[in-house]
Amino acid sequence: MAIRIIVDLLLVIGAVFALAGTIGVLKMPDTYSRMQASTCIATLGMLGVALGALLYAIFVMHSAGTAVKVALVAGLILATNPVGSHAIAKGAYKSGIRPEKKMEVDDLGRDLYD
Amino acid sequence: MSELVIFAVFLALLAALLMVRVAKGPTAADRMVAGDAADTLICCAMILFSLFSGRGIYLDISIVCAAFGFIDTMLVGRYLEKERGKKDGN
Amino acid sequence: MQKTKFPAVVVTFILCFAFWLLLTWSFAVQELIAGAVVSLAVALFTARFFIHEKAFWLCNPVKLFSGLFFWVCVFPVELVKANVDMARRCFSGCRNINPGIVKVPVDLKSDYGQAALANAITLTPGTITMEVAEEEGQTYYYIHWIDVTKPSGKEAGDAIKGTLEKGLRRVWE
Numbered sequence: 001m002a003i004r005i006i007v008d009l010l011l012v013i014g015a016v017f018a019l020a021g022t023i024g025v026l027k028m029p030d031t032y033s034r035m036q037a038s039t040c041i042a043t044l045g046m047l048g049v050a051l052g053a054l055l056y057a058i059f060v061m062h063s064a065g066t067a068v069k070v071a072l073v074a075g076l077i078l079a080t081n082p083v084g085s086h087a088i089a090k091g092a093y094k095s096g097i098r099p100e101k102k103m104e105v106d107d108l109g110r111d112l113y114d
Numbered sequence: 115m116s117e118l119v120i121f122a123v124f125l126a127l128l129a130a131l132l133m134v135r136v137a138k139g140p141t142a143a144d145r146m147v148a149g150d151a152a153d154t155l156i157c158c159a160m161i162l163f164s165l166f167s168g169r170g171i172y173l174d175i176s177i178v179c180a181a182f183g184f185i186d187t188m189l190v191g192r193y194l195e196k197e198r199g200k201k202d203g204n
Numbered sequence: 205m206q207k208t209k210f211p212a213v214v215v216t217f218i219l220c221f222a223f224w225l226l227l228t229w230s231f232a233v234q235e236l237i238a239g240a241v242v243s244l245a246v247a248l249f250t251a252r253f254f255i256h257e258k259a260f261w262l263c264n265p266v267k268l269f270s271g272l273f274f275w276v277c278v279f280p281v282e283l284v285k286a287n288v289d290m291a292r293r294c295f296s297g298c299r300n301i302n303p304g305i306v307k308v309p310v311d312l313k314s315d316y317g318q319a320a321l322a323n324a325i326t327l328t329p330g331t332i333t334m335e336v337a338e339e340e341g342q343t344y345y346y347i348h349w350i351d352v353t354k355p356s357g358k359e360a361g362d363a364i365k366g367t368l369e370k371g372l373r374r375v376w377e
Contacts (some may be wrong), residue, residue: 011121014127018155023150026131026135027297033191033303034147039293053162065172073176077180080181081154082323084191087188089332090195096197103303104304106309108334108335177227
């Protein structure tokens with residue numbers, strides 16, 4: 001029974017951070033801040049759900065294959081998300097997308113582009 | 115037992131909310147970021163639904179979903195990088 | 205383009221085969237042979253892109269355990285702290301943000317170390333590595349920071365990646 005409570009707690013943590021990330025993506029004022037908020041979904045939102053699912057698979061279902069596959073999905077997302085987010089941020093800056101409100105410090109624009 | 119499917123539906127609803135940003139986003143980067151986040155959320159929802167229904171096929175689909183989301187993102191990132199060169203060229 | 209080396213092929217083969225075992229999760233002889241053939245073909249073609257430095261550096265137990273310690277104990281703490289901070293900003297209406305791009309110096313020399321540090325920085329919400337530049341032998345990262353509180357250079361670097369870099373320096377010298 002205790003394990004079920006821990007699983008529920010982890011799922012709630014994941015859902016709360018996913019909600020925070022969604023609100024951030026919907027309401028943040030410029031493109032790069034939205035990217036920052038979307039990282040929230042891919043890290044603790046995903047990790048909370050995946051850890052809960054992992055514990056559930058090990059202690060309730062007693063199935064090693066399921067646990068390994070859940071861990072694989074989590075590892076895959078954790079390994080690939082920063083690379084993709086880096087590529088999008090760099091591409092967006094290179095294609096000329098700038099926030100409406102000018103950034104206070106902008107070393108990249110000063111040094112490399114413009 | 116049924117809390118798993120409740121959380122799965124909640125995550126899917128969040129992914130549906132993100133579609134607002136996909137429809138509205140002023141630039142391609144906004145759309146891609148929201149789409150990527152929705153992809154991650156759907157992966158999580160599919161893990162939970164697989165545990166609920168006890169069918170392993172959803173886990174395989176989830177792995178494929180995660181891998182293809184990454185390829186999508188890289189593709190659009192590269193495309194955006196080239197955009198600028200085209201504008202300067204002519 | 206550099207030449208394909210034998211240790212690099214071995215390491216790539218082991219990784220591909222482990223991935224195959226994880227995905228199929230069956231140990232029949234036919235499946236094992238098919239997996240070995242496919243992994244060998246993939247390793248022969250991709251090893252020269254995958255391994256650039258010493259292939260067997262993970263066999264050093266000190267580096268292995270400091271790497272494990274970093275990814276299991278140091279990094280998650282930073283991750284949770286940054287996540288809670290970001291979630292608080294999101295729930296309080298996304299108003300108290302002050303975004304900007306700062307330029308910070310990085311002291312890690314090895315390619316893998318720099319890649320790992322850039323990924324760790326991007327994975328913590330609130331900071332995204334946007335560009336890596338090299339000037340006069342010193343590597344610089346351009347980092348988008350959601351709340352710029354320190355001026356560019358050493359101070360911003362300590363605030364963003366002080367703990368991460370200290371942990372990673374033990375793995376990649």
